Amino acid sequence: MDQPLPIPLDNLIVCTHCDAAFTLERPKVGQRAVCTRCGTVLITPRRKAGLQIIAVSVAITILIIAATVFPFLSISAAGATNSVSILDAALAFSDGPLVALALTTAALIIFVPLARVLLTIYVLVPIVLDRPPARGSTQAFRLAEALRPWSMAEIFVLGCAVALIKISDLADVAFGPAFWMFSGLVVLVVVQDNFLCRWSVWKSLDKTQTS
Numbered sequence: 001m002d003q004p005l006p007i008p009l010d011n012l013i014v015c016t017h018c019d020a021a022f023t024l025e026r027p028k029v030g031q032r033a034v035c036t037r038c039g040t041v042l043i044t045p046r047r048k049a050g051l052q053i054i055a056v057s058v059a060i061t062i063l064i065i066a067a068t069v070f071p072f073l074s075i076s077a078a079g080a081t082n083s084v085s086i087l088d089a090a091l092a093f094s095d096g097p098l099v100a101l102a103l104t105t106a107a108l109i110i111f112v113p114l115a116r117v118l119l120t121i122y123v124l125v126p127i128v129l130d131r132p133p134a135r136g137s138t139q140a141f142r143l144a145e146a147l148r149p150w151s152m153a154e155i156f157v158l159g160c161a162v163a164l165i166k167i168s169d170l171a172d173v174a175f176g177p178a179f180w181m182f183s184g185l186v187v188l189v190v191v192q193d194n195f196l197c198r199w200s201v202w203k204s205l206d207k208t209q210t211s
Contacts, residue, residue, distance in 0.1 A: 013199065015040050044197045050128035056192045057117040057124075063185040064114045071176030073164070086110065086156075086178055109156040112147050113189065119144035120192070127204045138205055145198065154186045 013024045015035040026043065027033050033043040046052075067086055074083040086109065091102045123141045126133050134140075164173050 072178040
């Protein structure tokens with residue numbers, strides 16, 4: 001009895017969340033392919049999405065750098081006022097046995113998001129310009145995706161909001177420029193993730209490497 005021919009791997013797509021496999025049907029621009037098991041978006045092609053993602057990534061990079069320099073908030077109590085930046089807050093326990101915790105906090109809210117957007121720019125610029133991918137683009141994009149769960153800028157903002165609500169009765173709290181920069185940064189990170197069609201990026205990298 002003849003065995004049925006297997007479906008070519010190029011005609012399959014696997015959900016990154018639940019590992020369900022589907023026969024690939026490329027949606028048109030503006031449409032999207034969604035996993036029928038868990039609802040994860042698999043493919044979201046958009047016109048000029050690469051340029052939009054690069055622009056958003058550059059904006060995120062600028063905001064991250066600026067937010068670490070400008071004051072994040074100032075607290076006034078009993079006639080004393082103290083202003084801190086995000087970097088000051090992250091490294092508040094940099095002395096003594098908690099130095100590892102301080103460095104980890106700084107990495108999760110500053111350096112990991114910055115590394116992700118820089119890696120994304122590194123990968124996408126040659127693709128958008130119709131040039132061969134930069135050296136190590138596959139590894140760079142894989143690393144950017146691996147860092148995504150560890151980019152916790154939005155968790156930091158939510159934690160600050162909860163903490164400020166609790167101390168508002170004890171002291172006067174004023175938001176500095178970095179607070180609004182960081183809030184905008186969180187929104188842009190969400191926009192970037194929604195714009196980025198990871199399947200399209202992997203397909204572009206695979207096409208240029210095999211051509």
